[in-house]
Amino acid sequence: MKLSVILSARALRLLLLGSLCLNVLLGAFLLTRALEPLRPPMAVPAARLVELAARRLPAADAETLRAAYRRKEAEIAASHGDYLSSLRAAGRLLAAPQVDVAALRETIMHAREKRIRSGDLAIDAFLEVAPQLSVDGRRRLVESIRAR
Numbered sequence: 574m575k576l577s578v579i580l581s582a583r584a585l586r587l588l589l590l591g592s593l594c595l596n597v598l599l600g601a602f603l604l605t606r607a608l609e610p611l612r613p614p615m616a617v618p619a620a621r622l623v624e625l626a627a628r629r630l631p632a633a634d635a636e637t638l639r640a641a642y643r644r645k646e647a648e649i650a651a652s653h654g655d656y657l658s659s660l661r662a663a664g665r666l667l668a669a670p671q672v673d674v675a676a677l678r679e680t681i682m683h684a685r686e687k688r689i690r691s692g693d694l695a696i697d698a699f700l701e702v703a704p705q706l707s708v709d710g711r712r713r714l715v716e717s718i719r720a721r
Contacts, residue, residue: 619649619695626699626714634710641702645694652691659684 623642627635642649663680666673703711 619653619691619698620646622695623698629713630710631707631713634706637702637705638699641698642695645698649691649694649698652687652694656684656687656691659687 620642623638627638630638659680663677663684666677666680706714
């Protein structure tokens with residue numbers, strides 16, 4: 574009789590521990606979902622951003638936007654490549670046995686400048702076509718921004 578009581582108590586403890594783990598996991602999931610709208614958006618590659626905007630535009634406006642992007646695509650890609658190289662350099666500094674904080678800071682700031690430059694090129698492509706977009710196309714873009 575005592576052996577079955579001991580096994581029951583052990584099984585009960587395991588069940589309680591399992592229940593606690595599941596509750597923590599469920600709570601973390603629900604908290605993550607609740608906080609999702611408050612999280613800042615991740616950086617979106619220029620090509621994807623252009624395509625997201627183009628999908629909201631009438632066909633003629635979408636093609637105008639895509640053409641403007643294609644004209645700057647090589648420059649944007651080169652700038653993005655510079656950014657990725659800078660990130661890799663920062664990663665190598667961070668992975669070193671002794672971290673040179675000054676060099677790491679300089680490299681990260683350089684990467685930041687490259688990322689901003691890449692974004693500025695994509696913005697330039699958009700600004701180039703903004704006056705050419707139809708009123709309906711501009712209205713659709715504004716509505717998609719307001720929906721967020």
